[in-house]
Amino acid sequence: MPKVLISDAMDPRAAQIFRERGLEVDEITGKTKDELIAIIGDYDGLAIRSSTKVTKEVLAAATNLKVVGRAGIGVDNVDIPAASAQGVVVMNTPFGNSITTAEHAIALMFALARDLPEADKSTQAGKWEKNRFMGVEVTGKTLGLIGAGNIGSIVADRALGLKMKVVAYDPFLTPERAVEMGVEKATLDELLAKADFITLHTPLTDSTRNILSAENLAKTKKGVRIINCARGGLIDEAALKAALDSGHVAGAALDVFVTEPAKESPLFGTPGFISTPHLGASTNEAQVNVAIQVAEQMADYLMTGGVTNGLNVPSLSAEDAPKVKPYLALAEKLGSLVGQLAHDNLTKIAVELEGAAAELNSKPITGAVLAGLMRVYSDTVNMVNAPFLAKERGLEVREVRNDREGDYHTLIRVSVQTAQGERSVAGTLFANKEPRLVEIFGIKVEADLDGQMLYVVNEDAPGFIGRLGTTLGEAGVNIGTFHLGRRAAGGEAVLLLSVDQSVKPTLDKVQALPGVKTVKALSF
Numbered sequence: 001m002p003k004v005l006i007s008d009a010m011d012p013r014a015a016q017i018f019r020e021r022g023l024e025v026d027e028i029t030g031k032t033k034d035e036l037i038a039i040i041g042d043y044d045g046l047a048i049r050s051s052t053k054v055t056k057e058v059l060a061a062a063t064n065l066k067v068v069g070r071a072g073i074g075v076d077n078v079d080i081p082a083a084s085a086q087g088v089v090v091m092n093t094p095f096g097n098s099i100t101t102a103e104h105a106i107a108l109m110f111a112l113a114r115d116l117p118e119a120d121k122s123t124q125a126g127k128w129e130k131n132r133f134m135g136v137e138v139t140g141k142t143l144g145l146i147g148a149g150n151i152g153s154i155v156a157d158r159a160l161g162l163k164m165k166v167v168a169y170d171p172f173l174t175p176e177r178a179v180e181m182g183v184e185k186a187t188l189d190e191l192l193a194k195a196d197f198i199t200l201h202t203p204l205t206d207s208t209r210n211i212l213s214a215e216n217l218a219k220t221k222k223g224v225r226i227i228n229c230a231r232g233g234l235i236d237e238a239a240l241k242a243a244l245d246s247g248h249v250a251g252a253a254l255d256v257f258v259t260e261p262a263k264e265s266p267l268f269g270t271p272g273f274i275s276t277p278h279l280g281a282s283t284n285e286a287q288v289n290v291a292i293q294v295a296e297q298m299a300d301y302l303m304t305g306g307v308t309n310g311l312n313v314p315s316l317s318a319e320d321a322p323k324v325k326p327y328l329a330l331a332e333k334l335g336s337l338v339g340q341l342a343h344d345n346l347t348k349i350a351v352e353l354e355g356a357a358a359e360l361n362s363k364p365i366t367g368a369v370l371a372g373l374m375r376v377y378s379d380t381v382n383m384v385n386a387p388f389l390a391k392e393r394g395l396e397v398r399e400v401r402n403d404r405e406g407d408y409h410t411l412i413r414v415s416v417q418t419a420q421g422e423r424s425v426a427g428t429l430f431a432n433k434e435p436r437l438v439e440i441f442g443i444k445v446e447a448d449l450d451g452q453m454l455y456v457v458n459e460d461a462p463g464f465i466g467r468l469g470t471t472l473g474e475a476g477v478n479i480g481t482f483h484l485g486r487r488a489a490g491g492e493a494v495l496l497l498s499v500d501q502s503v504k505p506t507l508d509k510v511q512a513l514p515g516v517k518t519v520k521a522l523s524f
């Protein structure tokens with residue numbers, strides 16, 4: 001039974017769903033890094049929010065960990081490259097708190113427009129400073145949207161309902177999508193020059209860090225108001241304070257900071273500045289939604305192999321996982337075969353899907369091929385970290401789809417480029433579930449790839465099979481199955497034998513038989 005640790009406070013529905021799905025779950029929150037390291041080795045899954053830091057050290061101690069689920073969007077607290085290298089799936093729940101975060105951004109926009117926090121403080125202090133708090137309307141104003149993804153699109157929809165004009169900057173926003181959203185697609189400089197309000201809804205990456213730098217803040221319209229409910233680090237906080245002090249920026253509202261919890265900041269106390277303690281996802285509805293989603297996603301992965309909202313592995317629905325599973329087994333066996341036979345000096349690998357296989361999600365299949373191939377180099381490799389290991393070794397990976405049916409209804413071909421030229425193997429599924437090798441290095445041969453096997457390339461000549469059987473029999477090796485293929489009569493032949501005992505001690509004797517070119521022990 002897979003075991004899951006919930007290490008941050010989460011709605012009780014999460015633990016309930018894990019148990020209903022047949023998983024064992026512990027709720028242990030508030031642990032220090034060292035305390036987490038001491039216990040994490042017992043768990044297959046780790047469910048977190050923003051408090052738990054899944055560092056390289058934590059992952060190194062998580063010897064059984066298969067998946068980290070973040071109940072929320074941001075995964076700044078997870079070392080994704082380290083997780084990928086260790087073969088741990090990282091997933092988040094990007095849609096569970098989208099409406100809540102978008103509404104918070106709109107709320108902060110109104111708070112800035114009407115100076116609500118200061119007006120509230122003044123009124124409750126017994127003052128009646130009606131003339132002090134002269135606000136601005138949002139109707140007719142231009143909202144600059146930096147990031148037009150899921151949350152940004154909701155903010156745009158709400159802003160359009162308020163009769164605002166929306167200008168959006170997002171490198172991935174297509175003109176067609178902009179028209180569909182009802183927004184004007186713009187460059188960043190165009191947005192900065194036009195916007196009366198700017199709200200940020202983009203992840204924190206190397207390209208977005210300090211996207212509102214001192215230089216870019218200087219490009220904004222005088223009197224602009226800025227809202228950030230996305231990630232700390234998108235705005236240069238020192239530059240923002242200077243812009244507020246100078247009056248160039250009329251107001252700013254931040255829900256997120258570079259350092260959190262933000263116990264102190266140069267922005268605190270600055271006129272025109274409003275702050276909230278990362279409340280973007282803090283509604284009852286959002287907390288329930290993300291807890292339910294992360295539990296369902298993690299349970300799907302641990303119980304069926306389905307991947308939803310994976311950040312370091314392609315998504316694969318729980319419904320599709322059973323269909324793809326036999327292909328993954330075939331792909332891994334083919335990758336393992338080519339890895340064991342032709343793993344030296346590999347520079348390129350191509351995974352070709354033909355017939356029914358071409359209709360499937362190719363990414364998990366390619367990951368499985370690479371997992372089988374890279375097992376030559378690592379005994380902890382899986383389909384999550386295999387692409388990472390392949391890239392680390394400079395291996396060029398190519399995927400090819402071919403919808404036509406050839407000799408088989410469905411086929412996977414794996415080709416590698418070696419110093420000796422291209423080598424390829426191909427396999428199919430019998431009865432849509434049984435992996436079967438059908439070609440090896442251009443020679444037709446049907447074989448199950450299972451257990452311990454002996455691979456022999458020899459000259460096709462009378463009496464060879466008898467001599468091989470005698471040699472193995474004298475060594476006490478029992479043959480389970482026997483598969484033979486050849487290019488042409490009297491030409492090069494291939495033998496694949498499944499055996500009940502290790503053949504490694506007899507390899508030299510087999511190699512010494514007349515006509516033998518290559519001998520290798522294989523393991524699947």
